[in-house]
Amino acid sequence: MTWLAVPTYRGVLPMTFAFRAQIAENWPMSLDLKEIIAGRLGENYQLHERHLNRTLVAAQRVIGFDKVYARAEGAYLYDMDNQPYLDFLSGYSVFNIGRNHPLVKQAIRDVLDLDLPNMVQMDCSLLSGLLAEALTKRTPPHLDAVFFCSSGTEAMEGALKFARAATGRKRAISLASAFHGLSLGSLSLMGCESFTEGFGPLMEGFDARVPLDDTEELDRQLRSRDVAAFVIETVQGKGCQTSKTDFFVRAQELCRKYGTLLISDEVQTGLGRTGKMFGFQHWNLEPDIITLAKTLSGGYVPCGAIVTRRDIYQKTFSRMDRCVVHSTTFGRNNLAMACGLAALEVIDQENLVDNTAKMGALLMEKIDVLRAKHSFIKEVRGKGLMIGIEFHEPRELKLKMAWKLLHKIDKVLFTQMIVTQMLSKHRILTQVAGHAMDVMKILPPLIIGEREIDMFVNALDDVLTECRKFHGPMWELGNNFVKAALGSRRTAEPRPVSA
Numbered sequence: 001m002t003w004l005a006v007p008t009y010r011g012v013l014p015m016t017f018a019f020r021a022q023i024a025e026n027w028p029m030s031l032d033l034k035e036i037i038a039g040r041l042g043e044n045y046q047l048h049e050r051h052l053n054r055t056l057v058a059a060q061r062v063i064g065f066d067k068v069y070a071r072a073e074g075a076y077l078y079d080m081d082n083q084p085y086l087d088f089l090s091g092y093s094v095f096n097i098g099r100n101h102p103l104v105k106q107a108i109r110d111v112l113d114l115d116l117p118n119m120v121q122m123d124c125s126l127l128s129g130l131l132a133e134a135l136t137k138r139t140p141p142h143l144d145a146v147f148f149c150s151s152g153t154e155a156m157e158g159a160l161k162f163a164r165a166a167t168g169r170k171r172a173i174s175l176a177s178a179f180h181g182l183s184l185g186s187l188s189l190m191g192c193e194s195f196t197e198g199f200g201p202l203m204e205g206f207d208a209r210v211p212l213d214d215t216e217e218l219d220r221q222l223r224s225r226d227v228a229a230f231v232i233e234t235v236q237g238k239g240c241q242t243s244k245t246d247f248f249v250r251a252q253e254l255c256r257k258y259g260t261l262l263i264s265d266e267v268q269t270g271l272g273r274t275g276k277m278f279g280f281q282h283w284n285l286e287p288d289i290i291t292l293a294k295t296l297s298g299g300y301v302p303c304g305a306i307v308t309r310r311d312i313y314q315k316t317f318s319r320m321d322r323c324v325v326h327s328t329t330f331g332r333n334n335l336a337m338a339c340g341l342a343a344l345e346v347i348d349q350e351n352l353v354d355n356t357a358k359m360g361a362l363l364m365e366k367i368d369v370l371r372a373k374h375s376f377i378k379e380v381r382g383k384g385l386m387i388g389i390e391f392h393e394p395r396e397l398k399l400k401m402a403w404k405l406l407h408k409i410d411k412v413l414f415t416q417m418i419v420t421q422m423l424s425k426h427r428i429l430t431q432v433a434g435h436a437m438d439v440m441k442i443l444p445p446l447i448i449g450e451r452e453i454d455m456f457v458n459a460l461d462d463v464l465t466e467c468r469k470f471h472g473p474m475w476e477l478g479n480n481f482v483k484a485a486l487g488s489r490r491t492a493e494p495r496p497v498s499a
Contacts, residue, residue: 153181
């Protein structure tokens with residue numbers, strides 16, 4: 001083997017581009033991912049059943065979600081036959097800027113080409129400083145200190161620690177139907193028992209749930225002055241409920257009165273999803289802490305953030321011997337930071353916040369028009385492109401009977417029937433908004449236009465029209481769900497549920 005001779009400086013051999021080229025020539029890659037994927041695409045569900053979550057595989061098969069997607073671009077997924085699927089789920093709001101955006105791809109290539117030192121840990125990297133600077137240019141002036149992590153639940157865990165350190169208090173309270181993550185601290189704020197079952201006891205002092213718009217109950221909980229933080233989602237991920245009053249404004253006033261910090265969970269509502277950069281801006285709130293993730297990844301590398309006031313931040317990192325008292329190995333990694341910078345740039349360049357407000361209003365208006373035609377539709381709600389469509393018992397006698405049959409087995413089955421047909425018949429991906437809910441949730445990429453809106457509304461109209469044909473194909477599908485639900489109970493397997 002002949003090695004390339006290169007000059008040294010004080011005995012240190014610089015890794016030049018020419019040297020790397022010589023290594024690549026003498027050590028050819030043995031891992032060819034393109035070849036592996038081309039040869040094994042289609043084994044997805046068998047591999048997951050064998051090595052990962054086989055219960056999830058079973059659920060996906062029952063509801064008809066066991067598709068194999070081969071590629072993705074913008075608002076669309078493509079299967080192995082290159083058939084397009086309109087993605088109105090966006091990876092739970094990860095893909096606000098669309099899938100595989102070229103600007104984010106280029107940012108990743110740039111970082112890889114630069115061979116930057118990454119995760120040195122005992123240094124201050126440039127890219128994390130640049131992303132923190134970019135975020136604080138978009139937040140209100142009082143939110144001026146940033147901590148980076150890798151996910152939404154990790155951001156919430158850190159925010160809770162910051163709140164405890166800043167207030168010296170132990171308790172945290174959240175809203176009924178809250179969802180803030182699935183690690184232990186975040187889970188302790190959960191408003192859905194199906195997620196907490198089997199994982200107790202949860203965090204002490206985290207058990208209070210305040211009904212949305214119930215200011216009196218919030219006052220009762222806070223007046224003891226032992227609550228470190230009140231945690232909110234301005235549009236709830238489970239059910240897409242949002243306040244119809246001045247509740248959030250009053251909640252902020254009460255938090256200030258009683259010395260409780262207000263945490264706004266912007267993991268799903270943030271970065272344009274609701275038609276403003278952040279969900280709390282609809283009420284002109286000034287939260288003490290916000291959490292971010294999902295879209296900050298650019299759809300490539302996990303990236304989360306806590307953004308708070310400097311005085312709160314410094315209560316955690318209060319002395320030199322506590323400078324790393326809260327830390328995370330991968331939080332400031334260069335690829336994540338580059339993706340975050342690129343995602344913010346795309347949101348600005350493509351005016352996605354304004355597009356979201358415009359397209360969201362149009363989409364909700366067109367769905368609401370269907371209510372006069374389809375008595376199944378109770379309400380369309382949400383903000384921007386975070387929308388819930390709630391169904392209820394129809395007026396027609398035969399349809400009432402069918403509705404009651406499904407709900408006797410499981411309240412989620414009717415909406416799952418709609419969601420399944422939207423995918424299987426119209427190739428549009430949506431989801432049920434939560435356990436025991438008659439709500440379909442839609443989270444389109446913020447890049448959609450009128451074409452995608454018309455595709456969705458026409459498909460929903462068609463599926464609901466089919467629902468009016470009792471004993472037709474739709475109700476046969478519902479009957480299959482009933483059998484699957486009953487069968488899973490007999491075998492102690494979980495029934496098909498929403499994510």
